[in-house]
Amino acid sequence: MSGYGGSPPPGWQDPYGGSQGWGGDPYAADPYAAGYGYGPPGMPTKPPNNGSTVAALVCNIVSVVLCCGVLSIPGVVTSAIAMGRMHSDPESARRLTTWSWVLFGISVVLGLIVIVIYVVAVVYAESNGYDSTY
Incomplete structure (x- = not known):
């Protein structure tokens, strides 16, 4: 046989x-x-999708430029590494993309907290008669 x-x-x-x-x-x-x-x-398998990785990279770059998000800089780095590992190690790329999104979210939340604190400080200063023109 x-x-x-x-x-x-x-x-x-x-x-x-x-x-x-x-x-x-x-x-x-x-x-x-x-x-x-x-x-x-x-048989070829489904190629990995890097749409979420590209979106995380773009969002983190925009956060660095607009909000001066210090935590977005590591988000950009992890997104870039994830794009490089997409075809060689998709599981690691997925974890790095998740961390990129987490860093982006934390950066946005911290940016909003800083803006709220600034607005409260300005309103408090104007209500107590401090001149903010200097």
Whole structure:
């Protein structure tokens, strides 16, 4: 027996219960019944998607430029590293992208807190008669 053709050894039972058993028709209506379930070796998989990584990179760059977000600088770095690892190590790229988004969120929250503190300080200064024109 060569492994691909011919008849099965005597007493062989199909462990998967395929109706066509050994050497079934791969073009049958139900390919799983023929014993073919995974396709030939070397089938290409779905390529990783880097849309979220690009969005994280752009958002962190905008945050650095507009808000002076200090935490957005590491976000830019982690996004750039994730883009480089997208095809070689997709799991690491996914984790780095998640960290980029976390750093971006923290940077935005801290930026909003600084703006609120500034507005409260200006309103307090004007209500107590301090001149802010100097």
